[in-house]
Amino acid sequence: MTTTPKAGRSRLDPEPVPRRDWLGLSSLAAMGSALLFGLIGMLKLPKAAVLASPSKKFRVALPETLPPGEPFVPPGRAVAIFRDGEGVYAVSTICTHLGCVVKSVPEGFECPCHGSRFARDGEVTKGPAPRALPWFKVGLAGGLVTIDEGTVVPSGTKVAG
Numbered sequence: 001m002t003t004t005p006k007a008g009r010s011r012l013d014p015e016p017v018p019r020r021d022w023l024g025l026s027s028l029a030a031m032g033s034a035l036l037f038g039l040i041g042m043l044k045l046p047k048a049a050v051l052a053s054p055s056k057k058f059r060v061a062l063p064e065t066l067p068p069g070e071p072f073v074p075p076g077r078a079v080a081i082f083r084d085g086e087g088v089y090a091v092s093t094i095c096t097h098l099g100c101v102v103k104s105v106p107e108g109f110e111c112p113c114h115g116s117r118f119a120r121d122g123e124v125t126k127g128p129a130p131r132a133l134p135w136f137k138v139g140l141a142g143g144l145v146t147i148d149e150g151t152v153v154p155s156g157t158k159v160a161g
Helices: 019-044
Strands: 057-060 079-084 087-092 101-107 108-110 117-118 125-127 134-141 144-153
Touching: 079 144, 087 144
Parallel strands: none
Antiparallel strands: 057 144, 079 087, 087 134, 101 108, 108 117, 117 125, 134 144
């Protein structure tokens, strides 16, 4: 049995891949890539996908040169710590309007986003903030001030120190 090459083709040319074979090979490649991507996704599962946040409780040493009534804002924290004749207290620096970080000004605090103003004790002096800045629980131990940002206390709560 002799085969005669088709016109225009050499007998050394590779045979064309039939359509069914090509579809079968491409479906196998798609399945393999899906399994590979699924396996890569499963390998990433044991790692937590959240960022570590700082603890709500922290200790800080107040500067000895801190004048009474002046705020001390620890680096990386959204709290202002005050010392006056009655004691030590901490006020949040997160605006109660939309959550912007307020800046210290001579009269108290000012929100750079929408213009709310607060007195040194956190009371609203100019809107649109709906309520005063919250006060946080403060403790004193061994010359360090302990602030608990997770515990809100009534305004005016101070720790003698």
